[in-house]
Amino acid sequence: MSNDLAIETVDLWKRYDDVDALRGLDLQVPAGSICGFLGRNGAGKTTTIKVLLGMARATKGEARIFGVAPAADARGAAVRQRIGFVSDEKDLYDYMTVGEIIAFTRPFFPKWRRDLEEKYVAKFELSLHRDIKALSRGTRTKLALLLALCRGAELLILDEPTAGLDPAMAEDVLQALVGHVASEEMTVFFSSHQISEIDQIADHVAIIDRGRMVISGSLDELRDRYQRVQLVFAGDAPKADPKAPGVVRVQRQGRVLTILTRDREALVAESRAWSPVSIDSSPVSLKELFLESVKTED
Amino acid sequence: MLWQKAWLETRWRFVIGLVILTVMAGTNVYEYVVTQRMMPLAESALAGADSSPLGAAIREAITLQREFRGFIWYNAIRDNLTQMGVLFAVLLGCGGLLAETKKGSALFTLSLPVTRKQLLGARVGTGLAQCFAIAMLPPLVIPLLAPAVGQSFSVIDSLAHGLCLFFVGALFFSLASFLSTLFGDIWRPLLIAVFIACVAALAQFVAPELGVFKVMSGESYFRTGSLPWMGLVTSAVLASALLYSAAETLERRDF
Numbered sequence: 001m002s003n004d005l006a007i008e009t010v011d012l013w014k015r016y017d018d019v020d021a022l023r024g025l026d027l028q029v030p031a032g033s034i035c036g037f038l039g040r041n042g043a044g045k046t047t048t049i050k051v052l053l054g055m056a057r058a059t060k061g062e063a064r065i066f067g068v069a070p071a072a073d074a075r076g077a078a079v080r081q082r083i084g085f086v087s088d089e090k091d092l093y094d095y096m097t098v099g100e101i102i103a104f105t106r107p108f109f110p111k112w113r114r115d116l117e118e119k120y121v122a123k124f125e126l127s128l129h130r131d132i133k134a135l136s137r138g139t140r141t142k143l144a145l146l147l148a149l150c151r152g153a154e155l156l157i158l159d160e161p162t163a164g165l166d167p168a169m170a171e172d173v174l175q176a177l178v179g180h181v182a183s184e185e186m187t188v189f190f191s192s193h194q195i196s197e198i199d200q201i202a203d204h205v206a207i208i209d210r211g212r213m214v215i216s217g218s219l220d221e222l223r224d225r226y227q228r229v230q231l232v233f234a235g236d237a238p239k240a241d242p243k244a245p246g247v248v249r250v251q252r253q254g255r256v257l258t259i260l261t262r263d264r265e266a267l268v269a270e271s272r273a274w275s276p277v278s279i280d281s282s283p284v285s286l287k288e289l290f291l292e293s294v295k296t297e298d
Numbered sequence: 299m300l301w302q303k304a305w306l307e308t309r310w311r312f313v314i315g316l317v318i319l320t321v322m323a324g325t326n327v328y329e330y331v332v333t334q335r336m337m338p339l340a341e342s343a344l345a346g347a348d349s350s351p352l353g354a355a356i357r358e359a360i361t362l363q364r365e366f367r368g369f370i371w372y373n374a375i376r377d378n379l380t381q382m383g384v385l386f387a388v389l390l391g392c393g394g395l396l397a398e399t400k401k402g403s404a405l406f407t408l409s410l411p412v413t414r415k416q417l418l419g420a421r422v423g424t425g426l427a428q429c430f431a432i433a434m435l436p437p438l439v440i441p442l443l444a445p446a447v448g449q450s451f452s453v454i455d456s457l458a459h460g461l462c463l464f465f466v467g468a469l470f471f472s473l474a475s476f477l478s479t480l481f482g483d484i485w486r487p488l489l490i491a492v493f494i495a496c497v498a499a500l501a502q503f504v505a506p507e508l509g510v511f512k513v514m515s516g517e518s519y520f521r522t523g524s525l526p527w528m529g530l531v532t533s534a535v536l537a538s539a540l541l542y543s544a545a546e547t548l549e550r551r552d553f
Contacts, residue, residue, distance in 0.1 A: 016552075055408045056552040073413055081411035091402025095306050104299050108410050144406070 006187040012061035021047040023211035036198030037191040039208040045191035084148030088160040099128030111152025120146040138169040158190035231257040231276040244270040300420035312428040315386030319436040326374035366449040376515040387467035388491040391474025392484040433464035466514035472540035479547040
């Protein structure tokens, strides 16, 4: 396990009854990165986070945060002191007020940031005397985010931080997150099925589908690596699929063959033998990449 | 802070339980006067009681209630405080981390840098302290109020009965705590624990020597002046075993 990684999983499996939620997941999140964890509903995002935080036990494989395996014991507790977490449910203790839950959480984290606490109470317009059960979902999300950001954590894990929020509230939350990460040295690992969010704030992306990692890497690198190559022929496009390495998906439409590949050079070299009229290549968006990568798993 | 959380989660059950049991104990003291006025009627019923088990039970009930000490033990300690004590001990044991999954706050709790054993420990510690208060304080009201009806009741007797109520109450509290690590709602642990208490009460008729409620009411202390040590130790051992099982179950559970 590398010291440069904040999170690493190797061949991670998690089985619930007769369903494999994770099927050999290999995930690497570099320290200092903002990594978007993208996947469809039920792809295994929340399960991965639960295993990483020691809330669920892996059936097989390894998971480590800062090089330490998650556990329900004291070692796991020590690691959680370095982590800020917002769950997808964002439900907190209904029997406390905003001020009480802040005062409750503060003593667990020696590096708690009072300055940030005051800043976010004001920024999020939180009333300390308000009962948590009376808060709207958006305000509760902001409170959950405050409780995670003020921990002085080295790693922030957010599970669908904007789920269920209206676009304006979601934007508020994202902006707060971006602002925080810009001023603090930390790793952020956040799951979402909103591609635009990941495009907006992440520098790394990991796409999970049906419990397996399908694509991961830095966003810039992925954009460079994955290309859409369009071959136009004088007659109908050839029936045979290209044999070049890195071909993700092939689509035929009359005289046009559109291929998504992560090795453009190899594909172009092979396709010259088919004598196309023209060869064009263009970068793909994260959305296209996501949609194509989850389709190829069928 | 975990203690504060456990207290906030259970405070109303505790306060309601303490008030109800204290009021019951106090009311029993004042009922003594009314009962004594009706005693001549009861004495005539005693004359008609046959030698069947029911007749013997009626005879004993009337005999015991002729005196204040017997009246208090029979009505307040043996019936009210024992029955309600079990109910509130079970109520205090229900809930916890697994029940938090229904409310959605379990993941926030689990993200805190504490172990699951610490979470359970704070909950159990708080619950046992509450059970102790619910067991010890209401019997102490009896010697306090007894002079108001021209009677006296030993503080030592109150403490002895309180101790018996606590030990067996702690057993039912531990049972509910264990069941709460198996079921994610508070109703199933509550109903199962109360059902087990009912079965234990019925079993007492078949095998009186196994009577858990005889231990809880401190019957041997009332009749002979000696505490039911064997029953108290057995309760403590069973409660410890249940709490250990609860901790192990919680440790292995996926959330």
